[in-house]
Amino acid sequence: MNMTNRLAPSVWRHKPLWLAMMAALTSPVTVTAADNSTTIDLDQVPVTGNPLGVASDDMVVPVSVLGGRELSLRRQGTLGETLNGIPGVTATQFGPNASRPIIRGLDAERVRIMQNGVGVLDASSLSFDHAVGIDPLIIEQIDVVRGPAALLYGGSAMGGVVNAIDHRIPKESLNGYTGRAEARFGGPDNTRNGAAVVDVGNGLFALHADVYSRETSNLDIPGYAVSKRKSLADGTERDSKGKKTLNNSAGFANGGAMGASWTFDKGYLGLSYADSNNYYGTVAEDDVKIDMNNKRTELAGEVRDLKGPIEKLKLRMAYTNYKHVELENGEVGTTFKNRGMQGSLEGTHQTFLGLNGVVGYQFQNTRFMALGEEAFVPSVTTQDQSLYLYEEYAIDKHKITFGGRTGETSVRSADSDNFGTGQNKRFSPNSFALGGLYTIDESWVATVNLSHNERAPSYFELFADGPHIATGQVEIGNTALKKERSNGIDAQLKWKSGGHSITLGAYATKFKNFIGLFNTGNDRLVDGELLPEAEFRAVPALFKGLELEGKFALNDEWALRVRGDYVHAKDTRNNDYLPRISPLRLGGGLDYRLGNWNARMDVLHAFKQNDVAENELKTDGYTNLSALVAYKLPVKYHVELFAKANNLLNDEIREHASFLKDISPAGARSVLVGARADF
Template sequence: MLPNSPYTRAHVAPTALKLKSIPLIVSCLISHAALADDANAIHLESIPVTGNPLGVASDELVVPVSVLNGRELSLRREGTLGETLNGIPGVTATQFGPNASRPVIRGLDAERVRIMQNGIGVLDASSLSFDHAVGIDPLIIEQIDVVRGPAALLYGGSAVGGVVNAIDHRIPKEQLDGVTGRAEARFGGADSTRNAAAVVDAGNGQFAIHADVYNRKTDDLDIPGFAVSRRKSEADGTPRENKGKLVNSSADGDGAALGAALTFDNGYIGASVSTLNNNYGVVAEEAVRIDMQSQRWDIASEFTDLGPVVHRVKFRLAHTDYEHSELEDGEIGTTFKNRGIEGSFEAGHAPIAGLNGVIGYQFSNTNFEALGEEAFVPSVNTQNKALYVYEELPLGTAEAKHKITFGGRLGHTTVDSKTNANFGAGQENSFNPHSFALGGLYSLNEQWSVTSNLSHNERAPSYFELYANGAHVATGQFEVGNTNFDVERSNGVDAQLRWKNSLHSFSIGAYYTRFSNFIGLFSTGNDIEVEPGEFLPEAQFRAVPAVFKGLEAEGKFTLTDHLQWLVRGDYVHAKETHTNDYLPRIAPLRLGTGLQYAFSSFSARIDVLHAFKQNNTADNELATDGYTNVSALLTYKLPVKTHVELFAKANNLLNQEIREHASFLKDISPAGERSLLMGVRADF
């Protein structure tokens, strides 16, 4: 967790399509799958999701999980993964401008939130620095699963805060006879978005292929006022300039993928190759842009109904070649490279005395390099190996289902730096992080159930927490790591009360996580001279005891066959326990509500999210004003044979100055002004 950036500069571009004064408009990309068989009714479906290797439905999971796909994903889709998920109970975003935003779950980010693509970790540099974008574009994602709370048992120490798994179906998993696909184009918004994406799948029942392509362009973001906040200007004298524009926030990206698979009645085996390119401005430095490229090769296979002992096996493997260069006035200043491989093998056994479960092996080997004048970490090789087991014991009757879940993970991690003229001799560090969990689900009756999960989680320190030693321009600090760190340990409890009755559902949950040695970046109060006469404040990675606790709630209530009422809310409280100081960048209490209407070919939605003022701040961190964000959506299905929908989306209808407290740049980079985004989507 980091204090606020001292940067004050922003940047300029052409005018976006915007609404200066309009009533509440409505919009959304609504997938026909969400309307199921009756286009006039709203349905709630249980979907198998990440967080359980046995593939149970989302309402049968012990851990709290949110699933976005079809209708809801289309409604929420934004330019970054973080902004797409921001607003889900318990989820905020780092928001380093509109182009680099990583999910924050329950106040935890960076190495404590595991970002995955089809169940394999995304290899990029987004956890190293807030100005580095996640190597996934939401345009081609078909489903996003968000596991809130510790999931280190199945996914490793970097999942102690939660998991975000983006699913793109680039390797076909099911038999397909014919051609299906979708296409989408949209324009407008506060950043004058112009993007398009197309996805096609074809097969003959035994062999299936997948292809997708997308392109995205944005201009500098239009904002409702000055880039620099009033509080920052009053605190340090930073002038309030660049009214109405967030300078150097434009972006230009594209990507494509090709995949194929042999499909059988009981499984599949396939492969895919994909590429991603992204060139975007860094709003903290108006002369700096990041040019990112990533290539990824995937292999995956799964077979079921294999026999009386081992009845299912699953294999996944991905190799990623990631590189981005930071360009200053068009010249390369620093280059970051991350190349590596990650894979897993999982076997599910037949029921043993009622127990259903899996045993799995996970491994990864990555090589990170930072080359250039702003390299503040040395080249590092990181290797992870882990063996895990997960078991479920069903109890109760068909009418009252109960179950107990338990498991463990034994891991070994090495983090070895290489000899470097700027960092000295190479060093070797090894860790043995182990995690354990015990959970349960108890059905009170057909509508009500209670879940609880107890967990002990351990995380090996990351390469930058160990070896950082230099000026980190994106955060405006001189960062210093600590090679003497032990594994980070935490114990947590999570509980939920759930209610589901026909087309209605509601859940409320609470969690408490205690870290014995939370690894964070803390200011020392010292200044380091990085150039003659130029100083940066020093910040050291330290391990401190800390507690995170909070509440989350969400509900969907069908008022009529066509009208649905939505509610949600979350709250996080995080402190160092030995000093009783608040931790930085913790989002305030948020409450939201909305109405969703669907009738025949027409659908509409309005959402209101209120974030309260955040005064519980860390040292050197400014408070953040509250805001009310009102958005509205409208979609209309054309009366044609192919499923074609027109949509419009209005954001920030009250034209408020929205600054997210979880954002590192909240005081120099607000959200966009009131705007209108329009588009069309076709499914065939």
């Protein structure tokens, strides 16, 4: 299937920009620097989870960092699938084109997705068939904060934070050029994709440009799309969504960006503009495709070594113009728009009474619109502003961290013929945290973090009212919802010695009023079809779990990796399990390095999920065995060829956390080949 020949208006709407950027990236670069092979070696240090920029080993909250070669080899077509398998992280897996990260069993508004430290504005939290407005092809680093991060990033970070960093605004002085390019072909969806990134500078000014393109066919699957369990439960024909191939799962996407910055001894100031397009089929409906366009303008700057109580100021702002239309048999059905400005101003103060820390102001002003027959939420304006404080106090090799956040949130729905008179709901969420890091000896470190978090209900939790075809149910909001409140504890024990390391973490989060979407047991007649009814309501809940990650250097060539995670979540009022909670997962792998060769074998086993909510089907376990071989060419620039094999056992992989687990499995056994180059 060649989707470029189908109806995909937004993909080619900006063809002149696309061609201009391709020309810029493929033309020779003339640099007057003495050494025009100068490159910037950007360390994979987390920039998320601690505003003071400490290494991950010195952080109280658990943070995973993907960057460089590891990110390139792990990269998938969606952000969710790229991160799936990191301890504590699963994915919504709404087909191969739309997958959003789930952290510790929490999804949607509780996982804050950011780009360069500023929130991503799209419609992915409203409906899981809506793709995240970030393409992994152009991302240089991804930080994942597991656990509550509401103190620094707002109430929507109750579950964690995913910060995708693209360096489109250069932050360091560059005298010469640096860049990367990669391409890959194959996989279960017959992907054909490529990306190129280049930065050029003269020591004072730096320019950035990137471009990418991705095309996929319908996804190959091991057997039937519809699970045997679902077919027995409701009589759905097993081949109704496809056999050996998942119906309506092809896609096409492209985009690019340009950025520029003025770099000086004590900081930088820069601007970037990005335009991305995504056109793909929604596997829940065979005749529906989504045509998405996302424009984002960013402004960022930093000034260091200031005189006075504030020694560093950091500004980050982004304006987003997001739109997608849902096409039914080529005709426009529903249109979704989300426009707005988000940003923050953060100041690092001088050391005071042994305290190092920051004070910040964060704001958001967005307007969401849904127009058409299948719009199940009204148009909504959301305004949010908050102040936060984060401090660290060092005691020899130990430290204490603490801070707080206070804010105001307004969620206002517009008058509508379908939804009635508009309403304005106001909330005042507040959060605070206290943590500590204790250095036991040179190898052992223990951390603990206590937090109280509050979140204002989202617009769809408040105002939804109608059939949501993508999830196959009628969703009913609740305007009486109060702030969602939780108290949590997160502890880690870390060991590192030589080339060995292991981290064991445990956590528990108790919600006073967890806002969830629960099946009522009733059915609604919609256009002649009975759909189950689900409503947003608040229940007391307890989430608890374990996470494990380790690496052991067996010798100079071989290394062993282990990982695992477990989440247990219940409605404590009725002692019922909460829906879509990932089961116990255990995994491991072997890495082999010899000269220019690198090989890897990895296995992840997900156990059967029997602990299910009412009206939720159980999910069988699976084993995903994968392999990788890579070879670094003996040439001037860093060029590497690689081949990846996935699902070698051709197992039927269904993620319990997915709404579509029983009609949309993961891909069949496949091989993907590619090349990557850094210069």
